[in-house]
Amino acid sequence: MAEAPPSTRVKVITGNExxxxxxxxxxxxxxxxxxxxxxxxxxxxLVQMMKRGELDARVIDLENERSVVNAQIVATQxxxxxxxxxxxxxxxxxxxxxxxxxxxxxxxxxxxxxxAMEPPTMIVTDDHDTIIFRDAHWIQYFCENPQEVLxxxxxAYRVIEDHEVLLPVFVTYAGWEVSHSSFPVEVPAQxxxxxxxxxxxxxPELDFVAMDFREYYGKRRIASIGWVHEYMELRYKVDRALxxxxxxRIVEADEExxxxxxxxxxxxGELYRxxxxxxxxxxxxxxxALARHTVDDLRAEGKPVGMLKVRTLRPFPTEEVRSALRRxxxxxxxxxxxxxxxxxxxxxxxxxQPNQPLVLGRVVALGGRxxxxxxxxxxxxxxxEAARTGKGxxxxxxxxxxxxxxxxx
Amino acid sequence: MIGGTKxxxxxxxxxxxxxxxxxxxxxxxxxxxxxxxGSLVFPGSRSKSTxxxxxxxxxxxxxxAISANYEPSEVVVFWDGLLRVVEKxxxxxxxxxxxxxxRGLLLVNSASAPADLLPLPWNFEGTLATVDAxxxxxxxxxxxxxxxxxxxxxxxxxxxxxxxxxxxxxLVRERxxxxxxxxxxxxxxxxxxxxxxxxxxxxxxxxxHIPLAPxxxxxxxxxxxxxxxxxxxxxxxxxYIWRDEVPICEDTKCLCKHxxxxxxxxxxxxxxIVRAGIEGARQGYRIDVDYCRGCRICxxxxxxxxxxxVPEKEAIARGYEGITVEPxxxxxxSRRA
Numbered sequence: 252m253a254e255a256p257p258s259t260r261v262k263v264i265t266g267n268e269x270x271x272x273x274x275x276x277x278x279x280x281x282x283x284x285x286x287x288x289x290x291x292x293x294x295x296x297l298v299q300m301m302k303r304g305e306l307d308a309r310v311i312d313l314e315n316e317r318s319v320v321n322a323q324i325v326a327t328q329x330x331x332x333x334x335x336x337x338x339x340x341x342x343x344x345x346x347x348x349x350x351x352x353x354x355x356x357x358x359x360x361x362x363x364x365x366x367a368m369e370p371p372t373m374i375v376t377d378d379h380d381t382i383i384f385r386d387a388h389w390i391q392y393f394c395e396n397p398q399e400v401l402x403x404x405x406x407a408y409r410v411i412e413d414h415e416v417l418l419p420v421f422v423t424y425a426g427w428e429v430s431h432s433s434f435p436v437e438v439p440a441q442x443x444x445x446x447x448x449x450x451x452x453x454x455p456e457l458d459f460v461a462m463d464f465r466e467y468y469g470k471r472r473i474a475s476i477g478w479v480h481e482y483m484e485l486r487y488k489v490d491r492a493l494x495x496x497x498x499x500r501i502v503e504a505d506e507e508x509x510x511x512x513x514x515x516x517x518x519x520g521e522l523y524r525x526x527x528x529x530x531x532x533x534x535x536x537x538x539x540a541l542a543r544h545t546v547d548d549l550r551a552e553g554k555p556v557g558m559l560k561v562r563t564l565r566p567f568p569t570e571e572v573r574s575a576l577r578r579x580x581x582x583x584x585x586x587x588x589x590x591x592x593x594x595x596x597x598x599x600x601x602x603x604q605p606n607q608p609l610v611l612g613r614v615v616a617l618g619g620r621x622x623x624x625x626x627x628x629x630x631x632x633x634x635x636e637a638a639r640t641g642k643g644x645x646x647x648x649x650x651x652x653x654x655x656x657x658x659x660x
Numbered sequence: 661m662i663g664g665t666k667x668x669x670x671x672x673x674x675x676x677x678x679x680x681x682x683x684x685x686x687x688x689x690x691x692x693x694x695x696x697x698g699s700l701v702f703p704g705s706r707s708k709s710t711x712x713x714x715x716x717x718x719x720x721x722x723x724x725a726i727s728a729n730y731e732p733s734e735v736v737v738f739w740d741g742l743l744r745v746v747e748k749x750x751x752x753x754x755x756x757x758x759x760x761x762x763r764g765l766l767l768v769n770s771a772s773a774p775a776d777l778l779p780l781p782w783n784f785e786g787t788l789a790t791v792d793a794x795x796x797x798x799x800x801x802x803x804x805x806x807x808x809x810x811x812x813x814x815x816x817x818x819x820x821x822x823x824x825x826x827x828x829x830x831l832v833r834e835r836x837x838x839x840x841x842x843x844x845x846x847x848x849x850x851x852x853x854x855x856x857x858x859x860x861x862x863x864x865x866x867x868x869h870i871p872l873a874p875x876x877x878x879x880x881x882x883x884x885x886x887x888x889x890x891x892x893x894x895x896x897x898x899x900y901i902w903r904d905e906v907p908i909c910e911d912t913k914c915l916c917k918h919x920x921x922x923x924x925x926x927x928x929x930x931x932x933i934v935r936a937g938i939e940g941a942r943q944g945y946r947i948d949v950d951y952c953r954g955c956r957i958c959x960x961x962x963x964x965x966x967x968x969x970v971p972e973k974e975a976i977a978r979g980y981e982g983i984t985v986e987p988x989x990x991x992x993x994s995r996r997a
Binding site for chain 1: 702725
């Protein structure tokens with residue numbers, strides 16, 4: 252590998268630092284901050300950048316996450332791009348303003364380095380903390396490595412600030428395993444990012460700075476009566492923004508990113524060698540990186556296995572799931588949360604489709620429990636066994652096993 | 661090495677700096693060898709003074725850093741107490757992380773010579789090295805407990821020569837600009853000269869067997885009590901306590917009656933009682949140091965500055981009861997008096 256000298260723009264940084272780099276490149280003006288491990292490194296890195304004069308922004312640190320999200324909403328309504336990084340308990344603390352942001356159509360971005368819900372007081376990783384917001388009309392990205400965190404953040408700003416979307420977004424990644432893991436990351440040049448990501452402009456109706464307040468308050472008095480009749484229409488618009496326009500904008504943002512920077516992450520989901528796959532591993536987040544290796548290894552042995560990475564939990568990539576599993580006989584769903592959400596979602600997406608595959612839900616790697624390529628291989632073998640016998644039993648199970656001393660990985 | 665992957669494991673107590681060290685190592689390996697790097701952190705708990713294990717993988721193909729290191733060629737132990745944890749299998753993750761080293765380099769932060777650490781409690785062949793990094797780092801950095809990561813890095817590179825020391829020190833200066841970086845660089849250079857190396861160590865104590873492999877679902881206990889008395893890391897006399905200093909109280913200065921702000925602010929609920937001025941209580945104070953992690957928050961909030969941190973050994977010499985230096989291993993949890 253030594254023959255290719257690393258490009259000067261490649262930095263070895265952690266997931267949190269990659270998130271901070273992305274915020275810097277997006278020229279955020281407001282940095283919301285409330286410390287909670289493993290997320291706080293994002294805010295700390297941004298403050299260091301400000302000290303070095305690389306970023307012109309203001310830090311808002313308030314008494315809790317709820318206040319910070321409220322401040323972020325207000326800043327965004329004033330036409331300023333902002334960022335905030337929190338997780339588990341912090342997100343739940345901000346429960347109310349999170350919903351408020353979605354239904355007021357305020358495009359805020361929150362980075363989440365996944366962390367388990369309490370009790371016990373653990374700081375280990377678990378997707379549970381954002382998937383409980385699956386019904387809040389937030390866009391949710393799951394990233395597998397620091398490079399994807401950086402790229403996705405830039406894409407996310409582009410998507411949410413589109414006037415036909417205007418929804419908040421979670422950019423999430425595994426706590427510790429991505430947030431504190433050092434990887435080589437290609438940091439794009441500022442002028443390329445400026446070309447890709449236009450400055451933040453609110454539509455005139457939502458721009459609180461350009462707004463005529465006398466007219467606004469007059470309108471609102473009337474509107475608060477009027478919305479009683481239009482509540483359903485409002486919710487319909489939000490749902491269309493997420494599941495209609497949002498879907499296409501996410502794919503377009505990724506394609507445009509590929510055009511400008513030369514790499515993409517597959518829009519709503521990535522299909523990896525699924526064309527003729529008999530068994531497909533369905534993953535989210537950094538489990539996908541390991542699954543991709545395992546697919547390569549098993550393919551080299553002539554076993555038809557593929558991988559589908561669900562990149563956005565919301566909007567859910569229904570079409571991608573269907574096309575990835577069209578030829579498959581078994582889908583093995585690797586859930587990194589205690590409620591088997593992927594299992595529910597994928598099965599719902601497949602319902603009523605012709606030639607449905609067997610679906611095996613497997614809860615794996617909660618709290619940073621080791622997941623080795625040996626484990627992944629065995630999960631795939633379980634899929635082949637189910638394909639052979641035609642029985643997918645048990646439907647959902649928890650995988651406690653870890654590779655032992657002497658096991659070959 | 662597995663499939664052309666070089667694996668390095670760092671085991672420390674939180675606050676000793678293995679995560680920052682891992683980041684520096686990853687940067688240096690990428691810069692010098694241009695290979696794919698990936699690192700993984702196994703965090704302890706939210707509190708201070710719990711074990712943290714960091715894994716680095718250097719490979720010719722993109723790294724999926726989601727699992728521990730299974731065949732490390734180098735293990736750096738940031739505190740020699742962790743070797744006793746291995747011996748007693750007191751912490752599954754730490755025990756496995758260290759005892760998976762079959763051959764290669766084991767570097768221990770310890771005041772003793774390498775030969776004094778033998779025999780090691782697991783099968784191991786290779787090089788054993790020690791350096792008193794805590795002492796060096798404390799002297800250069802003036803912090804207690806001292807972060808010893810960069811110091812140990814200097815010692816490790818002096819032995820393996822896997823990376824150019826100068827390159828790593830430049831990264832240290834970039835990461836910690838100013839005096840902190842310079843102090844770390846000086847500490848690393850001193851450690852690289854003072855490291856004691858013992859080659860050709862063969863230790864055959866058998867395999868440490870840890871029940872990290874989980875139980876079958878039906879064998880799991882009916883419920884897990886989420887009680888401070890029984891939770892790992894909070895257990896009385898926990899093996900995970902790592903500290904150099906404990907708070908002591910000068911009774912003559914202590915003037916608050918009945919309410920102690922320090923006690924209320926203690927993040928670990930050590931529940932210490934300042935008895936001066938309370939009628940009927942015996943003189944002196946008692947801090948339940950089994951729980952104390954030496955975070956010195958109590959000292960900072962003490963209204964009359966009656967509390968101060970003193971080295972634990974000195975506190976024992978002065979006859980304060982309830983203080984032990986040896987990490988606690990294996991005793992069953994008991995209710996406090």
